[in-house]
Amino acid sequence: MTGGLEVAGLRAAYGSAVVLTGVDLSVGPGEVVGLVGRNGAGKTTTLRAISGTIPRNAGGLSFGGVSLPTHPYRVARQGVIHVPEGRMVLRGLTVEENLAFGAAAVGAAFGAAERERALAWFPALRPLMARRAGLLSGGEQQMLAIARGLMARPRLLMVDEMSLGLAPRAVREVLDAVLSACREQGVALLMVDQNLRLLSAHCDRLYVLAGGATTRYDDPAGRTDAFWQSVYF
């Protein structure tokens, strides 16, 4: 499947503790893929290895047929945008400035059109544009982080723990907005999340990470809760 993200035999470690022993996954253009696993299984480590935040000990990574560079900012400029765990908004800047930052970072424009498009996806942000990002609630920061990621013209958006600390209703809102934005922009989506049922309802494919390696499940919607419970617990 060319044109998307290909990860083969990815190994990564923190100091002496090896976390990923051999991760294989792929995300085709416009696909929605979920990566799940018990806490501490290495989901965040996988995204960090892909985006170059941590060194990759081994494994082949390519996007759109081109091998992924090691510097995070070059990975971003190749179209792979990683919205990190904990949202990480730029606290000193206002909401609008965070959005503008997303565009400026990759040298894209941020005019009225882009501004309106972001607010169309996340209307809740409209009244908060002039507020300093550090003062937003958890959910609002999550929306801002994703909107900011989209401003960077990604071809693949990787979102880490979108539902963290969000009430179920807020998770739905954010997920619907992300899915429609990605569909509208033709952006592929790789989501790491605890919310197993939500992912299996909306993802084309699920990868379960356990013991540092991934197992692929092609028809997530068809699986029963009992199945996930056995895999997950």
Added chain:
Amino acid sequence: MKRSFWLLSTAVAAVFVVAACGGSGTATSSGNGGATAPGVTSDTIQIGTTSALTGNVSGPATLTTNGAQAVFDKVNATGGIHGRKLKVNVLDDGYTAPKAVANARTFVDQPVFAVFGGYGTVPAQSIVPILEQAKVPYLFPYQGNPYPDTKYVFLMMPLYRNQTAAVIKEAIQKYGKGSVYALVGKTADTPQTVQVAQQATTDAGGKWLGYDEVNQGTTDYTPYVLRMKQAHPDFVLVSTTPTDCARYVTAMVAQGALPAKRILGLQTLATESFINAVPSEASDVLFAPGPNAAPSNKLAADCVATVHKYSPNTQVTMETLWGCGTAQVLVYALEKAGTNLTRDGLVKTLEGMHQIDAAPVLTPISFSASNHVGESSMYQFTSSGKQLASAGTMPIPDVKT
């Protein structure tokens, strides 16, 4: 494991000791060949100079050292003193006491026959006790602090406090009675300087308006200028380091607070570096004593020629001529002290000098057992169009405090 550890430690210790001995080896160079006095051999006289070749007074200090070196090179080129060549070991003290003391110790160990020159109060103050105890003559540092009960220390320029009194008396005589305000840096005997200035002002019929004390390295002198401006003085006496004098006077011009008559100063103001640093409105109203004649004065011709010949890339300024003049006095004394040169012999020779014109660029020099300050009069300096001019001299009587 522990035993081998101690092995490493002693190994390191041994290396350290060897390095240290090596280091110390160089410090003790050849002792004195069986000559008449330490630092003197059959064909050389070893002199030591510690001067501020680095730090914020490196400019004037280097010029005095180069000026003196020109004279020594000339003497060596023309047969030396009674056949002995003058060798000068110049060490840098960066105008700090620890380095000056280290250099003085090195000279005592070397040994040198005498220590000559040097710039500034702090280094001089710190090494006088060491040289005096080691009975090493310390001749003509560029500073005006008194060292009353010393046998081997000889100064050249009149003391600061005497200069202060004289310049005020002379100014009032020359420019008429008026009020005096002073800015005094925390230099050596600040309290005496202020007391002397006040006394001189009232003695000459002037009106004493008060004074300010300032630390070195002040960033902004405007507050002090504002305090002085309120008093509307006729004369302003400025007595601190050249840099701080220049900053204060520049601030005076900026605040339009020049004194009605004259800016008075000590020998630090009678220098090209000060004149060039201040706006011409200020330098044109300057009146200050200088220990030696200005380069433009014909009395300085001999020194100017010597420096041009033997130290061509040294700029000829007041400080250079001071170095040249004091070196000439040293040469004169060494020659008069005769062939079997001893430190006490040199002291006796110096103390025997009375109104001697040993250096044309300086005023007549006299020493005695009780007076170790060579000059008793100085040149009067004014400036016009950034050109220093020395017109006549003024007596600098000793002020009793």
Added chain:
Amino acid sequence: MGLVGAAAISGVAVGFVYGMLAFSIVLLFKASGIPNFAQGNIATFGTFIVYLLAARTGLPLPVAIALGFLGTAALGVVIYLGGILPRGEAGTLNLAIRTLAIYLLLFAVMNLFWGVGQPFAFPRFLPAASVPVAGVSVSLLSVVTVAVALVLGGAFWLLYNRTATGLLLRGIADRPEVARLLGANTARLSAMAWLLAGLVAVVVGLLTVPTALLSSDMMDSFFLYAFTAALLGGMTSLPGAFVGGVAVGVVSNVVTVLRGQEISILAIFALLIAILLVRPDGLFGHGVVERL
């Protein structure tokens, strides 16, 4: 116009010099999160370059000043690439210590190569006139200083708030790793920040040298007052640096007039400790970037 009033006005004038140096410190801190202890000496070094070109090699002053800007900007970048970037993740304290080493390095270079004959008088580029302001005759230089400070502050405000580069510069200090994930080349941006800080430093040097006379330690006491001003302003607020500068300038001059310089230094030190204790973010800043 009492003595205190006059001192206050002169305090404002010198306060703007402190403000601009504080401004260049904050500018670097906003972009790279490093408290630059060498900023004072960078300003002196830049002024030396201009002096040597103008006074020693006889270039016309404007050309010398232009080359001075170029040279100091290059110096800023070289310091970043050579001193700060290698093993740059060593924590703010280690980086601060490196700027101290650079402070000593520049000081030694200036002393070694241009030590003889200090302090130098800088060629005059402003007539020594003065303008009476409420009874105090403020020197033309001070008026020019205030004007340059306002122009400079305005230009940087525009850069920071109206351009993409400015936005990037403001953003990377908060969370550089996030900026990288979004595509920002933080190394290039930090180098640019050091370049801009170098330019501002030359301006500060040129506006200080006429009164302070050019010597290797010209900016030493300026630097400490400027750092206090930067902290008073909150280390992350550009306008705050100027307000802090004027405050420090007024306090130091007024106290000097009333009680003498020594007490004024103690007053500024007390002010610094009070700020750091009561409001570590200073008056204008928000969360000081915690990267230790």
Added chain:
Amino acid sequence: MFAARAHSRTLPFSLAILAALALLGLLPIDQGMRYIVVLSMAWGIAAVGLDLFSGYLGQANFGQFAFVGIGAYSITALRSEANVGVVPALLLTMALTAVLAAIVGAATVRLQHFGAALATFFFAFVLFNVLGGNTLDPVTHSENGLAVPPLSWGPLDFSATGEWLYWLAWAMLLAAVLVTSNYANSRAGRALRLIKRSESVAGTLGVRVRLAKLSAFVFSAVVAAAAGLPLSLAIGYLAPETFHFSNSITLFAMLVVGGIGSIAGALIGALIFTALPQLMQGAGAAEALLFAVIFLVFAIGLPDGIFGLLARAWQLAVRTPPGSRLAARRGSGASRVHVASAAPGPAPADGLRGPGGEDALVAEDVSVVFGGVRALDRVGLRVRSASIHALVGPNGAGKTTFLNCVSGLLRPTAGRVVVAGRDVGRSPTHEIRALGVSRTFQNPSLVPDLSVLDNVMLGLYGSHRWSLVRDLAGDWASRGRQRAVGEQAAAALEQVGVPAARWDVLASDLSLGEQKVVDIARAIAGGSRLLLLDEPTSGLGDAEMGPLADLLKRLRADHRLSILVVAHNIGFVQDTSDTVTVLDFGRVIAEGEPNRVIADPEVITAYLGVAEVGAEVSA
């Protein structure tokens, strides 16, 4: 904090250097050389003192030489103006410096990040001006400088020309090295290194952080002031320029280049960089440039300094097993601590053990609100004595927040937290620790450059009556206390099953699993009633989770320890805990037997998330 690693047990190396200096003193070196070495030793005293504050505590101090100035001026003024004897003058000066340092230090230690660096730098600038100013003029004679009266005591001439000054300086340097080494390697010194690693962890282990920082600051200032004596006698004349504030930067630079955090490194740095410029005697600026370049290169590339290089070279040369580094076991290592037959259970902290039935922890309606977000919402929880209670829930449910409330790191907005019959909601961390409540951390902040045993001994920080003076007197004074603590630490390590061979290993060489176990040992050392575990399983592979589960069960069974464990892994919870509380969004949604709770649909939803809002959930 300063990143460089501190080194333990470097005294042998420092003593070797002192031996070399003694040898040098015996040689017939001339007066100039002798003066240089005396000056270097005076700087060495100040550097060694500063190393404790900047190396072991990791705090920046760019104004330390100001205290040397205070010492020199005060001793000299007392001797010449008030003609006080040299010993009373020295003691009075050290007392005066201690008071002054306490005042300046009280402000400095509160400052965050580089605030302390700037404040101390400015303090040195202020002192330089005060020395040259006129407020102290009668004492300091400001610019005139102060002549230092020569010192002699009976036949011994300590003045600059006599050679006895050399031995006075040497003796004071030896004293400074010994006392500082004792401080660094004592319990107080280990506490400083824990603060350097993490202030909150230090707090929970009972360390009064601000007091520890202040005592380190005052100690280093007093040692610096003492350096003023040999310095003033050597120079013979004090002028403000001698104590210019740039000297404080030079002093700090000597530490960085010599090797910060090793005392011997500070000594090396001071000796080399005071002697070098004098020996070079060339143009001052060239040597200043060389020094600045060396300082920059070391700050960037070799933060461990010359000592770090020597230690690494030594380690390579001898190829000691990577575990036990240069830290040659000298005193209270494992070898000396004979393990008494493992006392049954962690030695009870003076009988705090509750009777069987009583609950170890009761939390009623505990709520915590962070700026509009309700992190905990009326949480009720009970941990029965000698039982394991798990606290589970999805990420961000408030589990760690609850632990922070119980351990005192966080003060609950409402509700009561009752331990051993007392509401500890308002009590500071070290008081809660004294009640026998101990905790571990998600990432076990062990002090990387301390051995396993030293780390566990830190767990006993609050449990014994200790005094700093006894620490300074060194091991022999606190030998009894040191051995008792050593034994309790060893007992704790025994219980958690860490083999004695690993007790000397530096914490940085442990695997994550081992670190977690040592963290538990540190928590229970010295007796613990209630152990709070913050996600002990995070980051562990399945292989390492089994032994950890067994350890917890053994602690519960053999030592009747009550445990509250925050965990994610449902399997681990089922295997270990008697009862479970499930938190979601700060609210308790289920409580009781693990198997029953895990089957509860609401818990499953909380974990697996919800497909459609309000959709009927299929079992």
